[in-house]
Amino acid sequence: MKNVVDANLEDIIAKYQQTDFFYHYIPEKIMKHINEKFDLPSDERVMAFLSCFLKKNGVCFTEKGIYWRLIGQGKGCFSWEQLKNTKSMKLKDGVLYLDDKKTFDITGTSYPHDLLIEMLEEIKALPIEKDGNDIKASSGFAVNIDKIKTVCKAFSNYEDCSLCKTMSFSLMLEEHIPEMLKISLMKKNKVDKHDTLLVYINTYLGVGTDGIVISANGVFFSESFLSLFYPWHVFKRLPVDFNKESQELSIGKGNIFHLNCSITKSEEVLWFLNQLQRQ
Incomplete structure (x- = not known):
């Protein structure tokens, strides 16, 4: 199998992540099951996992293609190169067909079927790495971490910022996060040990570790049954909307x-996120 351009592939996968479609944070039990049961080539890295039936069965996304192991269907795979050469693609009764050939059935997942087709169409449009030479991809977005830090500091600076004094914003900069909490946040959000945690906003009554974590690499959202991570260049162009009636953010797809x-007012959390997206 040949590689699609990794940077763009990961960007697309990150954009389409949801509850049953794990990107960045694949639970350890599922990852162990993948390593033991999916027979993936040793040189392929799992980028994401679409959970179907009993969580452990599903579809793996790697830099070279898709592999699946599903109850009643056994194992299978197709490469990104095969996808790119496909003339037609459709989902019928939960079954994905490429050129009218049946591949896998995802009726056991809560992941929206239309989003899977939309994501695969985007991946299909990517260039393929040929003869071992990478085709350099650019997201077109530059991220200035110093500016990100400036925004975070401004929202936490109550003494010197007259606007902040009128807000109920509860934001903890890295230097104010207790060490044990920092360890818990990095473990829960699977923050890379080489990454730098910049800010934490608790979104559950000031207790526990639910909330929003800002790091040098991107933005993490975590609560019960939901863990999301968006690299900065993906987050900057991500739709983030707010429903005032339900007090909910709608993020990405x-x-x-x-x-x-x-504790922090919902409108202020949205404003903070919008300011980060503008940097």
Whole structure:
């Protein structure tokens, strides 16, 4: 199998992540099951996992293609190169067909079927790496971490910022996060050990580790049954909307993140995120 351009492939996968479609944070039990049962080539890295039936069965996304292991269907795979050469693609009764050939059935997942087709169409449009030479991809977005830090500091600076004094914003900069909490946040959000945690906003009554984590690499959203991570260049162009009635954020492709138990006012969290996206 040949590689699609990794940077763009990961960007697309990150954009389409949802509850049953794990990107960045694949639970350890599922990852162990993948390593033991999916027979993936040793040189392929799992980028994402679409959970179907009993969580452990599903579809793996790697830099070279898709592999699946499903109850009643056994194992199978197709490469990104095969996808790119496909003339027609459709989902019928939960079954994915490439050129009218049946591949896998995802009726056991809550992941929206239309989003899977939309994501695969985007991946299909990517250039393919040929003869071992990478085709350099650019997201077209530059991220200045110093500016990100400036925004975070401004929202936490109550003494010197007259605007901040009128807000109920509860934001903890890295230097103010207790060490044990920092360890818990990095473990829960699977923050890379080489990454730098910049800010934490608790969204559940000021207790526990639910909330929003800002790092040098991107933005993490975490609550019960939902863990999301968006690299900066993906987050900057990501739709983030707010439902005032339900006190919920809508993030990316329909992910709902609850703010009804947040000490910080929901509108202010949205404003903060919008300011980060503008940097």
